[in-house]
Amino acid sequence: MSDVKTIAEPVQEKLVFDRPKSLTKRGFTYCPGCGHGVIHRLVAELIDEFGVQDRAIGMASVGCSVFSYWFFDCDFISCAHGRAPATATGVKRAHPDAFVFSYQGDGDLASIGMAEIMHAANRGEQITVIFVNNAIYGMTGGQMAPTTLENMVTTTSPLGRDPILAGGPIRMVEILANLDGVAFAARGSSSSPRNILKAKAYMKKAFRSQIEKKGFGIVEILSNCNTNWRKTPQEANKFIDEEMVKAFPLGVYKDVFADKSKK
Amino acid sequence: MSDVKTIAEPVQEKLVFDRPKSLTKRGFTYCPGCGHGVIHRLVAELIDEFGVQDRAIGMASVGCSVFSYWFFDCDFISCAHGRAPATATGVKRAHPDAFVFSYQGDGDLASIGMAEIMHAANRGEQITVIFVNNAIYGMTGGQMAPTTLENMVTTTSPLGRDPILAGGPIRMVEILANLDGVAFAARGSSSSPRNILKAKAYMKKAFRSQIEKKGFGIVEILSNCNTNWRKTPQEANKFIDEEMVKAFPLGVYKDVFADKSKK
Amino acid sequence: MLVEMIFAGFGGQGIMTLGMTLAYAGMIEDKNVAWIPSYGPEMRGGTANCNVIISDDVIGSPTTDTPGAVMVMNLPSFHKFEPKIKPGGTLIVNSSLISDVSKRDDIKSFYLDTAGVAKELGNLVFAGMVALGGLNEAMNLVKTESLEMALKKLLPEHRHKLIPLNVEALGRGAALVKNGS
Amino acid sequence: MLVEMIFAGFGGQGIMTLGMTLAYAGMIEDKNVAWIPSYGPEMRGGTANCNVIISDDVIGSPTTDTPGAVMVMNLPSFHKFEPKIKPGGTLIVNSSLISDVSKRDDIKSFYLDTAGVAKELGNLVFAGMVALGGLNEAMNLVKTESLEMALKKLLPEHRHKLIPLNVEALGRGAALVKNGS
Amino acid sequence: MSESQRELMKGNHAMCLGAIRSGARAYYGYPITPQNEATEYMSFHMPKAGGSFIQAESEIAAINMVFGAAAAGVRAMTSSSSPGISLKQEGISYIAMAELPCVIANVVRCGPGLGNIAPHQGDYFQATRGGGHGDYRTITLAPASVQEMAQLTYKAFDLADEYRNPSLILSDGVIGQMMEPVDLATIPAKDAPKKDWAVGLGQDKRERNVHTTIYLEPEDMAQMHLKLIDKYDRIRREVQYYEEFRTEDADILIVSYGNSSRVARTAIRHLREEGKVKAGMLRTISLWPYPYRILNEIASNYKAILVLEMNWGQMVEDVRLAIGDKTPIHFAGKHGGLLFTPAEIEEFVCAIDKDPNNPKTAWTPIR
Amino acid sequence: MSESQRELMKGNHAMCLGAIRSGARAYYGYPITPQNEATEYMSFHMPKAGGSFIQAESEIAAINMVFGAAAAGVRAMTSSSSPGISLKQEGISYIAMAELPCVIANVVRCGPGLGNIAPHQGDYFQATRGGGHGDYRTITLAPASVQEMAQLTYKAFDLADEYRNPSLILSDGVIGQMMEPVDLATIPAKDAPKKDWAVGLGQDKRERNVHTTIYLEPEDMAQMHLKLIDKYDRIRREVQYYEEFRTEDADILIVSYGNSSRVARTAIRHLREEGKVKAGMLRTISLWPYPYRILNEIASNYKAILVLEMNWGQMVEDVRLAIGDKTPIHFAGKHGGLLFTPAEIEEFVCAIDKDPNNPKTAWTPIR
Amino acid sequence: MPRIEVIKESCKGCQLCVPACPHGLVLFTKTEINQMGYYPVEYVDPEDKCTGCMLCAIICPDVAIRVYK
Amino acid sequence: MPRIEVIKESCKGCQLCVPACPHGLVLFTKTEINQMGYYPVEYVDPEDKCTGCMLCAIICPDVAIRVYK
Ligand SMILES: Cc1ncc(C[n+]2csc(CCOP(=O)(O)OP(=O)(O)O)c2C)c(N)n1
Ligand SMILES: Cc1ncc(C[n+]2csc(CCOP(=O)(O)OP(=O)(O)O)c2C)c(N)n1
Ligand code: SF4
Ligand code: SF4
Ligand code: SF4
Ligand code: SF4
Ligand code: SF4
Ligand code: SF4
Ligand SMILES: [Mg+2]
Numbered sequence A, B: 001m002s003d004v005k006t007i008a009e010p011v012q013e014k015l016v017f018d019r020p021k022s023l024t025k026r027g028f029t030y031c032p033g034c035g036h037g038v039i040h041r042l043v044a045e046l047i048d049e050f051g052v053q054d055r056a057i058g059m060a061s062v063g064c065s066v067f068s069y070w071f072f073d074c075d076f077i078s079c080a081h082g083r084a085p086a087t088a089t090g091v092k093r094a095h096p097d098a099f100v101f102s103y104q105g106d107g108d109l110a111s112i113g114m115a116e117i118m119h120a121a122n123r124g125e126q127i128t129v130i131f132v133n134n135a136i137y138g139m140t141g142g143q144m145a146p147t148t149l150e151n152m153v154t155t156t157s158p159l160g161r162d163p164i165l166a167g168g169p170i171r172m173v174e175i176l177a178n179l180d181g182v183a184f185a186a187r188g189s190s191s192s193p194r195n196i197l198k199a200k201a202y203m204k205k206a207f208r209s210q211i212e213k214k215g216f217g218i219v220e221i222l223s224n225c226n227t228n229w230r231k232t233p234q235e236a237n238k239f240i241d242e243e244m245v246k247a248f249p250l251g252v253y254k255d256v257f258a259d260k261s262k263k
Numbered sequence C, D: 001m002l003v004e005m006i007f008a009g010f011g012g013q014g015i016m017t018l019g020m021t022l023a024y025a026g027m028i029e030d031k032n033v034a035w036i037p038s039y040g041p042e043m044r045g046g047t048a049n050c051n052v053i054i055s056d057d058v059i060g061s062p063t064t065d066t067p068g069a070v071m072v073m074n075l076p077s078f079h080k081f082e083p084k085i086k087p088g089g090t091l092i093v094n095s096s097l098i099s100d101v102s103k104r105d106d107i108k109s110f111y112l113d114t115a116g117v118a119k120e121l122g123n124l125v126f127a128g129m130v131a132l133g134g135l136n137e138a139m140n141l142v143k144t145e146s147l148e149m150a151l152k153k154l155l156p157e158h159r160h161k162l163i164p165l166n167v168e169a170l171g172r173g174a175a176l177v178k179n180g181s
Numbered sequence E, F: 001m002s003e004s005q006r007e008l009m010k011g012n013h014a015m016c017l018g019a020i021r022s023g024a025r026a027y028y029g030y031p032i033t034p035q036n037e038a039t040e041y042m043s044f045h046m047p048k049a050g051g052s053f054i055q056a057e058s059e060i061a062a063i064n065m066v067f068g069a070a071a072a073g074v075r076a077m078t079s080s081s082s083p084g085i086s087l088k089q090e091g092i093s094y095i096a097m098a099e100l101p102c103v104i105a106n107v108v109r110c111g112p113g114l115g116n117i118a119p120h121q122g123d124y125f126q127a128t129r130g131g132g133h134g135d136y137r138t139i140t141l142a143p144a145s146v147q148e149m150a151q152l153t154y155k156a157f158d159l160a161d162e163y164r165n166p167s168l169i170l171s172d173g174v175i176g177q178m179m180e181p182v183d184l185a186t187i188p189a190k191d192a193p194k195k196d197w198a199v200g201l202g203q204d205k206r207e208r209n210v211h212t213t214i215y216l217e218p219e220d221m222a223q224m225h226l227k228l229i230d231k232y233d234r235i236r237r238e239v240q241y242y243e244e245f246r247t248e249d250a251d252i253l254i255v256s257y258g259n260s261s262r263v264a265r266t267a268i269r270h271l272r273e274e275g276k277v278k279a280g281m282l283r284t285i286s287l288w289p290y291p292y293r294i295l296n297e298i299a300s301n302y303k304a305i306l307v308l309e310m311n312w313g314q315m316v317e318d319v320r321l322a323i324g325d326k327t328p329i330h331f332a333g334k335h336g337g338l339l340f341t342p343a344e345i346e347e348f349v350c351a352i353d354k355d356p357n358n359p360k361t362a363w364t365p366i367r
Numbered sequence G, H: 001m002p003r004i005e006v007i008k009e010s011c012k013g014c015q016l017c018v019p020a021c022p023h024g025l026v027l028f029t030k031t032e033i034n035q036m037g038y039y040p041v042e043y044v045d046p047e048d049k050c051t052g053c054m055l056c057a058i059i060c061p062d063v064a065i066r067v068y069k
């Protein structure tokens, strides 16, 4: 209903940052300050930007993000622990024009799901993997993950992760970048606005890999689990920047778009 | 019993090549010309040379070598398909002074057993892995393996392995060499006497890795499955030298002994 | 004797440990005891509560929907558990955080300013012990020495120096109940 | 009618296909048929054999220990299966490779120089068909046309030009039996 | 001579043919003897039919690919043999809970462990009681011939869709590898039904579809359980398949399925031809739901029941559940991957016929 | 006041304590709620006891590590909860076939699928019928208290060694996470027995030891089967554990186990205190072997039997197997991870007591 | 005029936005509790210093900040 | 004098040793069949050319060759 307008009409204010359309109205159930929220938003923004919401199908993994289908406003499957890449494969082969992504934690992807991620990548499945590495099993209460740093104390490495008995942190994108089926592989971080923007740029390429049918795309994002790290969110993000990146260097490990020498 | 000696006693003839002591008397049940036989002999020779027969414990995997415990004269466990590295871990932790090795095919190690080999390697288990890559599932009758070459015809890639749908051959030692727990990783071949001697030298280092407690050692050996490749043994070995090595370059990928800069 | 109790409050109020302390003390007195946590569906944040049972007989059901006593440390817990108390049962209310009052006349209710007492003892962490002291007094469950021994078992060595203050808190809580606050 | 047969020989003798051809021909004549392979424990090399059943009735057990007919193409198979034939049954022996002779007088035995005939037809591969022709004649199982149709179904297109020679081999085998060789 | 629609096929091939003709357009599997012919057949024929084939990295990956394809609305199948089926148990439990239709074929070999590749019936409990965790059931059909391999697989897809539940085909190495005629006319090619609950494209024109198996609140989960129980009860009433053979006038009733039922058929013919014992057979085709109703109805018509299984006694429990104390139950097992012989069965039947109530030979769970 | 040997412990901790005191020196596990306390406890205490702890990469790796440790002669254990136990099925089948002793603990959550982390009894069939492939059984003990978590785990290792067979501990989220006193005197620390069949060092002084599960020749495999069957029959005769509660004079017999049996105990007390019904209970402690003998013996003493399970009817089949048509069977299930309440049970019992033979309310497999 | 809006019911008081703002315009004042039981931050910008740089919004894990320009 | 010995009962006639010998001393003569049903190769060295280089033995998958020096 148009009302009588005041004479001095203000300059139209523009909403330049708001909740992306591809997120439902439901508030995240993550702990305050948890990186999952930021990463969810980035994924949703990209779904919006690429205009694929009506053909996006997400694979929730088992971890704190098990309920990510509560938050993403598109078709979803809640997969068995570690098996999201296999389930995504079944979906993508059925709907080659869908935008299929999995959202997986480090326990899910790098521990129990090692075989499935390696083989989906090697097959060059046209899917996009968002890999949230918080160096710990968040959902189950802070056990050691394959990505846990050396000497880091967790509930199952009470004296610190001993590399002699339990190995060291496993670097998934470096490993995956070796596989021919992988079009894009990079590692970003959710620890600061600057890193978040960079991570989003990486994710954008992983999206493009699928949409342009170049192959498998994965972005690992270092994320805080402030609760199980027993730190404040701010301390936790600082820990990412100061400690975690030493074991997990940020950057692009494979880029089908950059590497022009590749066919 | 000393007998009367002939006057012109001949120069004592020396047996310079014979069946190693660590092989049982049982003849191999492999197809004529199959690479498994050569590789068995090398393992047994090294067990003899290192003098570890009385503390060697082998893990048979599931594949044509499932009965390798018929041939190796030491304690053995016949493991579930793909899980030999996990079972080896259980054994080695129980007997840290034992010499524990797994003998695995490419289907076993690189397909179903991907997670177990990656994590045993990452933990730096003090075990030695003999990885027989014949680019096919021998035992089950010639299905595609993760190591099958592009366009190679198998019973489950009847039109040739299509890298778009099925991915390309997966290079395990390159991947494993990335992991900190790995002390030695190399790829040899059983296709010629020269390659066999080189392969043995590699295996020797993988033995040493364990015996000197440097960490996980793996040697991948390209091997023929002449039966399922539908070639004569000689053609099959030629195929290794001319085709297979292109996808699987021979050489050392990690060597804790060479790399002096490493601690 | 069979007493089924619910302890409820916020996540950070030490509810679980209070329940354990009581259960431990019961065990020390050779009673049958059971303690069982019940978190909300999301493990972190929100309310936490536990069931404690003390009995002369072998304990059957480890949980109860009709507790003989309830100790509530925050408002949502008050609303949730106050109606469930068995007729004749006991309600201990942390009046420092809960201003509501029970309207039931078939139960005995005690309103303890646990925070007030705790502050007097120098630290808010003692609030729970005050409530526990009150509950123990109201229900006549275990001896204070047993609770003290339980604390010795449950607290890590470096916190043993706090035990006297905890015992004091128990006593102050008991006193509040005895004096019918 | 219920005929249970065993075909046995070396791996490379085409035993499996011979059995399938007969089963297929039986099916063409609207009979109930079953074919079942039985490899040695090690799949490669060694002996191969299969069971073929042709019946007017629904077929029960797909295997048999007391076959009504046995066709043996090599010596180990002769030793293994000759004793199992049902009294009154039939034995077809590939005398080109087997010099032994059955001592049983409760069965009908035929010794066919399959290799000899096959060589006359220009190729040793026809030896099996000669034996099959003999078996079919001895047991009076199916029409030759049915076997020919079966071959059309079973052989890949590029080998169809060999069908006339195969049919000839069947006939030669039948003739050997008819002439009581 | 009728140029019929019959084809001589291997059981494993017939099964796959039945799947493709029923509209299956996704197959994900991993090689294992004695079902390799299935994976091999699918690697060629599934793409030819416009469907998707992947040799998965493992049985676990395969079942989870099926999970995805089923959620995407495609008729999807996986097959394996015993050890591989064990590995799929978690996935099957998920698919059952998500109420997604699919078909899982177990060409049973002889376990436990690696065992051997000979036929066996040792996976009956796993199939009928749900080897995975939680309270779920899978419709389980047991073909006894190559024709049935095609037909029951075809049917299994229909049942799976009708009830939104996984179906299992339980066969064995013999039935998988033998050749028999298949009447193609009985399995006309058709398109799979469209599923409006499937994930996929065009979400702007509908509500979004979500498939999950997690219900954190016990109250919500209980609702799901009641929904499942209700469905299972419906299936139990509606799906009880069996075949009677010479039961009309029999004194001894054999109960058997699959492979062993074929040998029993031969034995029954012999016994009757030789005028020894009037035996008959109830061959159970659906193993879950088990045909309890008919068995209970007819049990008292017989002097005794003989349960035949190639294991040490699994289905025999279902027979006892069905008939309680009505009729004495006897059991004959077969081990190691060996097949029953007709002669063995005949001997059992004769012995039982002589002394049907002998507590020494009768089967009982009580030790 | 006795300064007894009693300690207040969580069920999951008590279980691990029982394991270590029984001489277990290897634990391999993967986190999953509600058994995380076990893995966490072992990560600290197992190395302290001189044993080996690994957080495995998956449940599958864990069970195969246990396979190795057991073959190496060490008392070895893994624990998990429902979905993780499904993943272990192949491995369990291997270990059973290799006749190796070990203990597997399932702190059951509510399935199928991801379900939730509340207690449930839906894995009964999986545990007692062997969720893996082939004809094998695992000794299955169901603790109902924290004390029993310690004691039965301790016992499970002894049974495993005695019979060279895997043992299962079947508990649930409540029993795993509740605290009760444990009398440490009942589980004295001891050394595990030496095993001369184990792989290991010193092969120059003995025959080599080989553990395998493959027997390609059906005849050989059949020998193995007969050996296993013989062993299982021995176990079935020798291991039937149960507890009777107020059965002497009861009219209605409740049959239950674990968690539900505790609530039943409270209900029985109430019913008797209030003079309503004389109910009693047979609590089954060994679930495989099931205590068929006692149940069959006493069944006819009661007007009716009420089976209580937190599922939709699994153990009830064992009750039917035990007693056939002797006594009417009734069933009450509980779903979603909710616990029974005493009041509910009391209501059931009263209804049954009034009309024990009502075919409408009685349980039957027949639909 | 650039400005932000804190959606109080979405904010969990994690305070990551506080140091993110180059002008210190987001404050953890602990003045009110929202329905989830958290103290939402407050946007305090009396001098209209906000540049609409969005740094606060970008770091916010709960999409609790809207930015206007 | 270096020489080799072919263990006839171990040899599967795969013929890998034949081209391996630099002096052509191992021949696939198809003269006899062993118990496994294979034609074992024969060592034919009338001129004592064998150097004991072991190449034939190294390539042999069935340890069917012994080498003496
Ligand atoms: C088969 C199986 N094993 C174990 C679990 C228990 N589980 C749930 S989440 C989780 C780990 C999650 O860690 P991660 O993937 O790193 O996600 P985060 O919570 O840290 O985001 C585990 C082990 C399960 N649900 N299923
Ligand atoms: C769980 C399971 N899946 C599948 C099989 C069947 N299987 C036996 S061997 C084998 C593959 C062997 O291939 P590879 O490891 O390459 O060994 P090779 O025979 O080529 O030496 C498979 C799939 C099995 N035994 N167990
Ligand atoms: S537990 Fe860790 S990962 Fe999970 S929501 Fe909380 S902070 Fe995030
Ligand atoms: S099938 Fe292949 S791998 Fe197996 S024994 Fe024969 S040649 Fe060797
Ligand atoms: S938009 Fe920039 S300037 Fe404005 S409040 Fe946020 S961080 Fe501060
Ligand atoms: S970052 Fe978001 S959730 Fe955290 S305090 Fe700021 S506005 Fe609130
Ligand atoms: S040892 Fe050398 S020279 Fe002698 S036969 Fe062998 S390959 Fe020939
Ligand atoms: S390489 Fe060995 S097995 Fe092969 S032909 Fe020569 S001697 Fe015989
Ligand atoms: Mg994580």
Ligand SMILES: [Mg+2]
Residues within 6 Å of the ligand: B063, B105, B106, B107, B132, B133, B134, B135, B136, B137, B138, B145
């Ligand atoms: Mg291979």
